[in-house]
Amino acid sequence: MNAATAHLPPGLPRPVPEPDGLDAPYWEGTRRGELRVQRCRACQGWQWGPEWICHRCLAFDLEWIAVEPRGRIYSWERAWHPVHPALKGHGPYVVALVELPHAGGVRMIGNLLGDPLQAVTIGAPVAAVFEPHDEASPPFTLVQWRTMS
Amino acid sequence: MAPGGSRVDIDPGLDYSPRTESGTRFRHENAGDDPAVSVPRTIRGRVAVAGVGETTYYQHGQAPEPEVKLALQAILAACTDAGLDPRQIDGFASYSNDRNDPSRLAAALGLPELRFSNMQWGGGGGGGAAAVGNAAAAIAAGYADCVVVFRALAQGQFQRFGAAPPAATVAGEQALTFPYGVISPAQRFAMRVMRFLHDHGIAPEAQRAIALASYHHAQANPRAIMHGRPLTPEAYDAARWIVEPFRLFDCCLENDGAAALVLVSAERARDLRRKPAYLLGVAQGSEYRNAARGHNAPTYASASFTTVAPHLYAMAGVGPKDVHVVQSYENFTGGVLMSLVEHDFFAPEDASAFLTLDNLIAPGGRLPLNTSGGNLAECYMHGLELQIEAVRQLRGESTSQVPGARVAMVISGPMVTPVSSMLLGTGDAL
Numbered sequence: 001m002n003a004a005t006a007h008l009p010p011g012l013p014r015p016v017p018e019p020d021g022l023d024a025p026y027w028e029g030t031r032r033g034e035l036r037v038q039r040c041r042a043c044q045g046w047q048w049g050p051e052w053i054c055h056r057c058l059a060f061d062l063e064w065i066a067v068e069p070r071g072r073i074y075s076w077e078r079a080w081h082p083v084h085p086a087l088k089g090h091g092p093y094v095v096a097l098v099e100l101p102h103a104g105g106v107r108m109i110g111n112l113l114g115d116p117l118q119a120v121t122i123g124a125p126v127a128a129v130f131e132p133h134d135e136a137s138p139p140f141t142l143v144q145w146r147t148m149s
Numbered sequence: 150m151a152p153g154g155s156r157v158d159i160d161p162g163l164d165y166s167p168r169t170e171s172g173t174r175f176r177h178e179n180a181g182d183d184p185a186v187s188v189p190r191t192i193r194g195r196v197a198v199a200g201v202g203e204t205t206y207y208q209h210g211q212a213p214e215p216e217v218k219l220a221l222q223a224i225l226a227a228c229t230d231a232g233l234d235p236r237q238i239d240g241f242a243s244y245s246n247d248r249n250d251p252s253r254l255a256a257a258l259g260l261p262e263l264r265f266s267n268m269q270w271g272g273g274g275g276g277g278a279a280a281v282g283n284a285a286a287a288i289a290a291g292y293a294d295c296v297v298v299f300r301a302l303a304q305g306q307f308q309r310f311g312a313a314p315p316a317a318t319v320a321g322e323q324a325l326t327f328p329y330g331v332i333s334p335a336q337r338f339a340m341r342v343m344r345f346l347h348d349h350g351i352a353p354e355a356q357r358a359i360a361l362a363s364y365h366h367a368q369a370n371p372r373a374i375m376h377g378r379p380l381t382p383e384a385y386d387a388a389r390w391i392v393e394p395f396r397l398f399d400c401c402l403e404n405d406g407a408a409a410l411v412l413v414s415a416e417r418a419r420d421l422r423r424k425p426a427y428l429l430g431v432a433q434g435s436e437y438r439n440a441a442r443g444h445n446a447p448t449y450a451s452a453s454f455t456t457v458a459p460h461l462y463a464m465a466g467v468g469p470k471d472v473h474v475v476q477s478y479e480n481f482t483g484g485v486l487m488s489l490v491e492h493d494f495f496a497p498e499d500a501s502a503f504l505t506l507d508n509l510i511a512p513g514g515r516l517p518l519n520t521s522g523g524n525l526a527e528c529y530m531h532g533l534e535l536q537i538e539a540v541r542q543l544r545g546e547s548t549s550q551v552p553g554a555r556v557a558m559v560i561s562g563p564m565v566t567p568v569s570s571m572l573l574g575t576g577d578a579l
Contacts, residue, residue: 008330013316015324023321049325049442075347075449077339078393083332092390095331097340097444107445111329122347142328 006131007111007144008093011086014133015140023050025064030141033130034066037103046104067103069128069143074099074107076120092116096145098126113146124148191464194579196285197418197425200231201537203408206374206528210305212405219407220249220301221257227297227409232422238411240265240293242284244276245531249301265293269433269569273334274478274524274532275453275562279569281536282431284412294413300533301407325443334480335400338564339392342483345450346394349497353394355504356482357385359518360398360525362509363479367522370548374402375526399482401524408533410540426540426573429556430465432457433569440566452487452563457570461492465572469493472572473554474517474542476535477563479524484563489516492560492570511549520549535559536571543575 017024029036038047042059053060075097082088094112099105112120113129126145133140203226204219212219228235235258241251242265251266265287269276277300284296319327331337345351364380367373380398388397418425435453439446448455462468469492477485486500494516495503503515511517521527521538528534539557541547555578560570 008328012330013319013323013327013332015328016318016320017324018320023324027324048445049322051442055438075340075344077331077336077343078390079330079336079339080390080392081333081335083336084330087330093330095329095336095340097344107443107449109326109329109331109444122344140328144329 006133006142007113009086009090012084014136015142016138022052026050027140029064029066030130030143031132031139033141035069035108035128035143036064037067037100037106038062039065046106048103048106048108065103067100070148071098071100071108071126071145073097073112073120073122073124073126075122076112078116078120094118094120096120096126098145108143110142110144113144192282192285192289192428192431193464193466194427194429195289195415196412197415197427198281198410198536198540198573199413199418199421199425200227200229200233200411200423201409201540202226202228202230203372203530203534203537204406206372206530206534207405208374209403209405212303212305214303216301216303216306216405216407217249217253217257219303219405220254220299220409223301223407223409224254224258224297224299224411227411230423231411231413233295233411233413236260237295238297239263240267240284240287240296242267242269242280242287242296242298243300244269244280245272245274245300247300248307249299265296269567271565271567273562273565274480275565275568276433277478277532277536277561277569278431278559278571279433279561279567281410281412281428281571282433282569285428285431288412288414294417296412297409298412298533298536299407299409300531302529302531303405304403305405322442335392335395338481338484339395340444341450341564342481342487343394345483345487345497348450349500351486351497352501355486355500356394356399357382358504358506358509359479359482359485360385361506363519363523363525363527364398365506365510366520366549367526370521370527373522373527374404375522380526394483395481398525401480402526402529404529406528406530408530408537410533410536424544425576426543426557427576427579429467429572429574429578430461430463431569431571432460432464433567434460435566435568450487452484452491453566453568454488454491454560454563454570457568458492461570461572465574467556467572467578472516472556472558474511474520474539474551475558475560476519476521476523476539477558477560478532478535479519480563482525485518488560488563488570492558511547511551517549517551520547520551532561535561539573543573
């Protein structure tokens with residue numbers, strides 16, 4: 001997949017890792033088709049979004065675990081009004097907030113693929129779809145979601 | 150608390166009266182007389198709003214004056230209202246990174262000295278009540294004697310809030326949201342509200358009633374941008390979606406203007422020309438890990454007040470049934486809905502029954518709400534017009550007056566962090 005087959009039109013802001021490197025392992029993981037989440041080596045607690053310290057035990061000892069890229073819809077929205085020039089004339093799109101029960105219930109944001117007018121059900125199971133943007137500089141990969149039948 | 154739930158359970162048997170640091174209840178008449186009685190750690194009854202002022206409110210981008218000039222005009226108007234010489238101002242407090250810094254204002258106004266300058270952290274309108282609280286704390290602590298709280302916006306001269314910033318690349322929190330089209334404030338908050346409506350089975354008419362109440366009150370308010378432009382239920386329902394579950398009229402305006410309040414000690418306020426509006430309590434903050442990146446706040450379906458509101462009531466020594474009128478910041482109507490639940494005006498399961506136009510309008514509604522028109526229909530003065538309206542209610546001068554209002558609440562900027570809320574009262578409420 002490339003930008004021509006991306007879910008949203010080209011021209012939206014591109015993600016880059018933070019200058020201090022905090023979330024670089026996440027973005028490196030998406031390039032490999034992995035969904036990585038922080039886990040504390042000291043207390044085994046999951047953590048997302050990323051931070052340098054474990055919010056449970058305060059250890060500076062977090063590792064990055066590739067988790068099964070599945071979850072369930074925790075909430076969602078359907079955006080209609082184009083707030084960015086790249087979205088003008090595109091029409092509505094669905095955003096899902098996806099909960100990962102097997103990774104401490106952390107949540108991920110992505111677009112829900114398929115019909116933009118589809119009915120969306122909170123709690124429905126979803127699977128990740130990695131969306132590479134190889135032509136971008138630097139290249140990046142988004143994590144989208146599709147409902148599981 | 151149920152997963153995803155956001156209701157804060159305020160014990161109906163709880164004693165809301167103020168307490169000293171050691172936990173024993175204090176009595177105002179004793180505080181200060183006996184050195185063995187600790188000074189109460191509360192703002193209740195110690196500071197008052199002595200004057201309020203605002204510029205003409207303009208459509209977005211239509212202000213005929215530079216933003217800093219609007220700020221100065223609002224500050225002078227508040228001083229005139231209070232009957233105070235502007236040269237008596239010795240402090241400023243604001244929020245949301247207001248561009249007009251206190252040192253410039255002090256120089257421009259020729260103030261003899263500047264003793265307090267304060268910016269509440271956090272974007273959005275969540276700092277509106279906190280800025281008043283910060284100003285009041287400075288007065289109570291003796292840092293300053295006469296502090297102005299202000300907000301000025303002429304967005305046409307700068308970057309809009311509702312539009313995407315022009316950056317080609319984004320990092321951190323924005324990297325997790327912007328590439329998926331979650332960019333504007335409406336898009337950032339819609340999923341919080343969607344989850345709350347889902348959890349509690351709340352009908353779309355609940356959000357609609359909040360919008361209708363603001364427009365209803367704006368028709369009586371000649372300052373309001375939407376004065377003369379009433380909103381019907383049919384027009385609300387027919388309006389386009391911005392982002393589900395928000396239609397056009399669920400979303401605040403964007404406007405130009407400036408507003409200011411001048412605060413002094415309660416003792417001094419009693420000698421000034423206007424009836425004082427005393428602070429009963431102020432609270433700011435947010436819940437456990439509210440700012441966890443990428444929409445990972447544990448208490449997600451929330452306006453962020455679940456921990457703040459109990460502090461507010463405890464300091465003010467009143468409960469929700471004692472509140473006569475509420476000004477609740479409308480960035481989006483769903484945020485107002487959750488704010489009112491978290492301040493314990495009704496249970497989330499009762500939201501659809503409680504939130505009707507009749508219940509929300511002055512003079513006779515159960516909980517008159519946003520009686521100037523608020524951010525939806527008076528002016529998006531970043532919520533500071535709500536503080537001014539609360540003062541007008543306590544003076545008996547609102548264009549939609551609640552008869553005999555003695556306690557007024559202002560709730561600032563739901564769903565951001567930190568948020569803040571405050572209670573004001575007349576002398577009778579002390």
